[in-house]
Amino acid sequence: MSNEINVKFHIRRYNPKKDKSPYFQVFDIPVSKGMVILDALHYIRENYDSSLAFRYSCRMGVCGSCGMLINGSPTLACNTQILDVSDKEITIGPLPNFQILKDLVPDLMPLFEKHRSISPFIIRDEKELDDPEGEYYQTPEQLEEYLQFTYCIKCGCCMAACPTLATDKNYLGPQPLSQAHRYNKDTRDSGRKKRNEITGSRDGAFKCHYAGECSRVCPKGVDPAKAVQILKRQLVFEFLHLIKKQEPCQKLHGPGKGEKLDIPEAPEKTV
Amino acid sequence: MEKVNRYDNRLGILGWAFKGRWGFERYLYILHRLTGLGILLYFLMHIFVTSFRAMNIYLWAPDNFFHHPLFRFGEYLVFLAFAFHAFNGLRLIFVELGFAVGKPIEPVYPYKTSLTKQRPLFIVMMVFAAILAILGSYEFVISLGKMVGGGQ
Numbered sequence: 001m002s003n004e005i006n007v008k009f010h011i012r013r014y015n016p017k018k019d020k021s022p023y024f025q026v027f028d029i030p031v032s033k034g035m036v037i038l039d040a041l042h043y044i045r046e047n048y049d050s051s052l053a054f055r056y057s058c059r060m061g062v063c064g065s066c067g068m069l070i071n072g073s074p075t076l077a078c079n080t081q082i083l084d085v086s087d088k089e090i091t092i093g094p095l096p097n098f099q100i101l102k103d104l105v106p107d108l109m110p111l112f113e114k115h116r117s118i119s120p121f122i123i124r125d126e127k128e129l130d131d132p133e134g135e136y137y138q139t140p141e142q143l144e145e146y147l148q149f150t151y152c153i154k155c156g157c158c159m160a161a162c163p164t165l166a167t168d169k170n171y172l173g174p175q176p177l178s179q180a181h182r183y184n185k186d187t188r189d190s191g192r193k194k195r196n197e198i199t200g201s202r203d204g205a206f207k208c209h210y211a212g213e214c215s216r217v218c219p220k221g222v223d224p225a226k227a228v229q230i231l232k233r234q235l236v237f238e239f240l241h242l243i244k245k246q247e248p249c250q251k252l253h254g255p256g257k258g259e260k261l262d263i264p265e266a267p268e269k270t271v
Numbered sequence: 272m273e274k275v276n277r278y279d280n281r282l283g284i285l286g287w288a289f290k291g292r293w294g295f296e297r298y299l300y301i302l303h304r305l306t307g308l309g310i311l312l313y314f315l316m317h318i319f320v321t322s323f324r325a326m327n328i329y330l331w332a333p334d335n336f337f338h339h340p341l342f343r344f345g346e347y348l349v350f351l352a353f354a355f356h357a358f359n360g361l362r363l364i365f366v367e368l369g370f371a372v373g374k375p376i377e378p379v380y381p382y383k384t385s386l387t388k389q390r391p392l393f394i395v396m397m398v399f400a401a402i403l404a405i406l407g408s409y410e411f412v413i414s415l416g417k418m419v420g421g422g423q
Contacts, residue, residue: 016276072292096286099277107277148375163297166286209303210366212296212386221378226369226385233369 004030005087009040011052012093014100022093022100025049037070037077037085037092041104053103061219064155068104069093074160076219095160097169111156114172118180118198123191124248136188137249149182149227151220158214158224170203174214177205178227184234190248200235208232296386299393303359306352313349340418347411351404358400362392 006028014022027048029040038056045052054077056066061079068077070092071085082090098106158174159165165173180199184192199205208228215225237243282290287301320330320337331337365371371392372385 014278096280096282100280148378151378163287166282167284209300211300215384216294221382223384226372229367229372230369232367
């Protein structure tokens with residue numbers, strides 16, 4: 001291939017069966033314009049060492065599997081151009097603030113457990129959810145209040161960049177807190193009070209002191225720092241009784257609001 | 272099931288500054304903590320030193336222990352820490368109550384974050400901190416000159 005240059009990749013390796021602590025291994029990779037970090041990792045696996053472990057899936061910045069520390073910055077390997085980072089040496093390690101399972105694979109379970117703890121779903125009357133009769137009504141302005149925070153792909157980059165999480169593993173972290181805010185601001189939801197018990201606790205939003213690193217590294221532009229600060233304002237205002245009680249929005253029953261929509265029957269099962 | 276070893280990759284206190292390519296606000300975060308601890312240490316020392324008065328010992332009197340230029344310089348550093356901590360603290364109060372971070376927007380690449388939104392507030396606060404620090408420096412230089420010249 002023409003216009004190739006050799007870039008040195010310093011890969012942090014760790015085999016839980018052999019190694020006590022991680023170490024660096026260096027690989028020379030021929031790089032051409034357009035190659036991403038994930039391509040280099042595949043090149044290493046195919047040409048140098050098939051035992052190199054890394055996690056990936058979609059290869060287009062959607063699934064959030066390939067988050068790793070690239071030249072000191074947590075980001076996705078699949079949408080980071082090698083030549084944008086460096087044309088000489090690149091250091092790749094697993095996401096910090098998580099345990100390493102092997103090589104570049106972190107254990108993201110603490111992230112998912114914290115995410116689960118804030119009830120990341122719309123909470124409504126159960127009867128209404130089991131027997132839906134119409135659509136929930138929401139204006140475009142109400143949608144804009146939380147739309148930015150829905151783009152989270154749970155890659156863990158924000159958690160890896162957070163300095164508070166670096167020293168305090170009990171802190172919820174930017175991802176779960178921004179998602180709590182995402183559902184709190186959804187007018188279809190009525191679970192804010194339940195989430196406030198978690199987000200307003202001693203390990204919740206008030207441990208954030210706006211280092212802003214989560215927003216800087218987020219590969220999807222979610223801006224978790226912004227969500228956490230607005231969440232804190234809401235927690236304070238709610239504590240001071242300065243926020244009106246928010247009722248979940250009502251269903252929209254199409255023309256003739258209040259009547260049951262004529263919902264067509266589902267087609268018969270074919271299997 | 273076989274137990275799998277794991278390596279704890281938590282960055283710890285060094286992760287505040289050194290283990291990554293971090294941004295501007297992260298260094299403010301560290302400086303705010305350090306100056307806070309410095310002021311707290313000064314406050315504890317202050318209580319300890321003034322408590323000697325109960326035993327009729329005046330450590331802060333002229334020609335006494337705490338009139339050494341080194342302690343004057345330490346006092347000056349505490350003042351600088353106060354100037355930064357106070358105005359950065361005001362910025363943090365505004366930001367942490369969500370008043371200077373802007374409204375949620377559609378994330379379109381290149382992404383704009385709340386960090387750029389709050390930066391004018393940061394600049395204003397740091398200008399105030401600098402003005403206070405310069406005024407204090409003037410006072411410090413005058414008092415140091417008097418001490419060296421044998422005035423006071």
